Amino acid sequence: MTGQSRSEIRAEGLSVTYTGGGKVTRAVKNCSFCVLKGRVAGLVGESGSGKSSALMAIPGLLPAGTLVSGSVYCGGADLAALSEDELAAWRWRRVAIVPQGAMNSFTPHLTVERHITEVLTCHLKIPRREGGARAAELLRVAGLDAAMLSRYPHELSGGQKQRAALALALACEPDFLLADEPTTALDVITQKEVLDTIVNIVRQRGMGLLLVTHDLSLAAGICDALIVMKDGEIAESGPARQVAENPSHPYTRLLIGAIREMDVPR
Ligand SMILES: Nc1ncnc2c1ncn2[C@@H]1O[C@H](COP(=O)(O)OP(=O)(O)OP(=O)(O)O)[C@@H](O)[C@H]1O
Numbered sequence: 235m236t237g238q239s240r241s242e243i244r245a246e247g248l249s250v251t252y253t254g255g256g257k258v259t260r261a262v263k264n265c266s267f268c269v270l271k272g273r274v275a276g277l278v279g280e281s282g283s284g285k286s287s288a289l290m291a292i293p294g295l296l297p298a299g300t301l302v303s304g305s306v307y308c309g310g311a312d313l314a315a316l317s318e319d320e321l322a323a324w325r326w327r328r329v330a331i332v333p334q335g336a337m338n339s340f341t342p343h344l345t346v347e348r349h350i351t352e353v354l355t356c357h358l359k360i361p362r363r364e365g366g367a368r369a370a371e372l373l374r375v376a377g378l379d380a381a382m383l384s385r386y387p388h389e390l391s392g393g394q395k396q397r398a399a400l401a402l403a404l405a406c407e408p409d410f411l412l413a414d415e416p417t418t419a420l421d422v423i424t425q426k427e428v429l430d431t432i433v434n435i436v437r438q439r440g441m442g443l444l445l446v447t448h449d450l451s452l453a454a455g456i457c458d459a460l461i462v463m464k465d466g467e468i469a470e471s472g473p474a475r476q477v478a479e480n481p482s483h484p485y486t487r488l489l490i491g492a493i494r495e496m497d498v499p500r
């Protein structure tokens with residue numbers, strides 16, 4: 235195992251094919267990409283290009299019956315070689331996910347505190363009575379007041395829910411965060427605030443972040459590297475500045491052109 239392999243998630247020749255309902259959809263086709271610890275990688279592309287499928291394939295969280303081929307390596311180990319128990323521990327402790335629509339992924343009858351203490355108890359064996367203080371600290375880091383601990387999901391605003399989802403993802407101090415459109419459902423100002431919080435935490439802690447977004451201009455301003463997906467394939471990838479300022483693929487140029495057109499004052 236090399237030093238570098240310990241600090242990266244590497245997908246090699248990853249393909250995802252959905253087979254539900256008698257229909258075959260090749261969502262991800264032979265994609266290879268890296269997420270480095272201490273770096274922010276942006277996975278961009280239009281709706282339906284396969285971003286969420288590629289992200290959810292990393293921790294093995296695609297629906298049953300989905301065909302996945304290729305390899306995902308983390309810490310030099312092929313994740314396909316891990317048992318279901320090892321993979322479950324790996325998911326929270328090495329890699330945590332803020333899924334698309336995270337705000338709808340809470341259990342309605344559990345408070346914010348209970349959501350977090352369940353994870354602490356289950357994955358770090360921290361007794362529930364000790365978990366409360368830790369949960370309050372996690373909320374603080376995610377930009378929420380400790381008073382939110384006793385709230386139920388429906389008592390939080392959209393932005394507060396996304397911050398609570400972030401606190402939950404950070405519970406086991408993972409090395410990597412996979413965030414799928416973490417701010418899309420929010421207004422523009424809240425979007426920026428929540429995204430700034432995520433990026434600041436990731437940078438301060440030297441974590442690796444895979445940020446999925448359809449917004450190339452937003453990603454270009456935040457990310458170190460960009461991976462551009464089109465129709466399940468990687469159109470191009472490279473340092474964010476290079477991809478944004480000097481795109482080599484016509485599709486990336488099209489995305490950038492669409493952004494510039496939207497920027498033209500009417
Ligand atoms: N559970 C599923 N069953 C069948 N097909 C699916 C499933 N999930 C996604 N797909 C299909 O796979 C393709 C890629 O979808 P995916 O959700 O990965 O795209 P995306 O880039 O994340 O889009 P968006 O920006 O809208 O979230 C699409 O054609 C989609 O319809």
Ligand SMILES: [Mg+2]
Pocket residue numbers: 285286287334414
């Ligand atoms: Mg998606």
